[in-house]
Amino acid sequence: MRHKNLPIIEKLEITDAGTEGMAVGRFRDIVIFVPWVVPGDIVDVQILRKKKKFWEARLLRIIKESENRKKPWCSHFGICGGCRWQNMDYSTQLFYKSKWVKDSLLRLGKFKFPEPLPIIGSPQTISYRNKMEFTFSNRRFLNEGENANDPEIKLQALGLHLPGRYDRVLDLKYCYHQPESSNKIRLAVKNFALEHGLNFQDLVSHQGFLRNLIIRNNQEGDYMVIMVFGEYQPESIHLVMDFLKETFAEIKSLYYIINTKANDSFSELEPILYAGQEVIYEQIENLKFRIGPLSFFQTNTSQAKRLYQIARDDAGLQGHETVYDLYTGTGTIACFLAQNCQKVIGIEQVEKAIDDARMNAIINGIENVEFIEGDVLQIFDQDFIEKNGSPDVIITDPPRSGMHPQVVKRILDILPSRIVYISCNPATQARDVSWLSEKFHVEKVQPIDMFPHTSHVENVMLLDRNDQY
Ligand SMILES: C[S@@+](CC[C@H](N)C(=O)[O-])C[C@H]1O[C@@H](n2cnc3c(N)ncnc32)[C@H](O)[C@@H]1O
Structure with missing residues (x-):
């Protein structure tokens, strides 16, 4: 420009x-x-x-x-979109995250609410992510002064997309979002690929052998690595996978996926286990959760624990309640709450997440949860309630777009005594709560930071049914 x-x-x-x-x-x-x-x-x-x-x-x-x-400590700050707030003191970040929550409620909510409680900061502000997805590219983003025609310059990259740029990848030297091993694995794969002349994908034509590298880890230091290849070249696949298997003892689960589609999404593709375990496990309080190559799991594990504890405290369970966990994902909140109530029904539209949720219940010996696959909008109706029992408490944790107005309307018809609304988007949460405020009032607002150095914020609101209902 x-x-x-x-x-x-x-x-x-x-x-x-x-x-x-x-x-x-x-x-x-x-x-x-x-x-x-x-x-x-x-x-x-x-x-x-x-x-x-x-x-x-x-x-x-x-x-x-x-x-x-604050002086940014990452050499990629100013280009990479990963940590845009790294130049801001952490307490200032928290101040503006809380302000965003309150401003959204004031601007979009038009209902009464108590002063939000102080935001819960993340004890870990670097290496807090348990999952990162990196992209291979044959034409990396060039810094000022670098010339693509310079024969000394290597154009291949393995890193993150620049903000808003599907065709430009920043070659990452070091990323502070995940622990040290993630950096070692990423750099080693890239160097190995260069040494062996393996082909990095072209992001415009979507041709090329190496496409993505996904690294997941748990608090114990176990790693799951998933390589995504754009072409089926058995010899080269074995070369890369054997290298990973033999070099990194911390990789406890090693997969690859063949993706020949034009886009990078691989959730509908079949991950192939190359070595090690099918899953790694994460422990939260006394519960163990399976993490497979396609499983959703909250990205900041220690803050996920705080989030679930808040949800449990807010639900105020005595033991006799029926709880609905809408948008349950892999059933983590449902399993967490099942220990304190009569039963939990979780609803989720992704089939694989429901499979994981059922397995999570089984491995934890939880028998009072039921997971139902489907769109909340389609299945959460009067017939469903008659069949599964009327909820005393509804936990809802929808995607960024919030709840469909019809889902909000059903909650207003069903009238549970409490709602715990978890959201990663204060704007859609404020909108939904303003609809719910017809019959509910806000008892508590609790922001929590899951993503230090980014502008994202999570917010939990506790709503109680009004006395006249
Ligand atoms: C923010 S995540 C909730 C995660 C979960 N509560 C946890 O902590 O792990 C939102 C979930 O809603 C699911 N989802 C999105 N739209 C849905 C719909 N219309 N019906 C059912 N599930 C939906 C997504 O697949 C995702 O798992």
């Missing part, structure tokens, strides 16, 4: 930090989004795009640094 003639705003004060990791300043009454800056900074920016309700700008120079700034 040519920037020469675009307007410049000088000495803009950055006053807020919001979604997508963008910081915010105001010029007259216009909101300006600026990436990579921190509330409290005074900056010169150049306006790149003017939209009706806001402008988008790029940073030209920092005139005065905010007190909330």
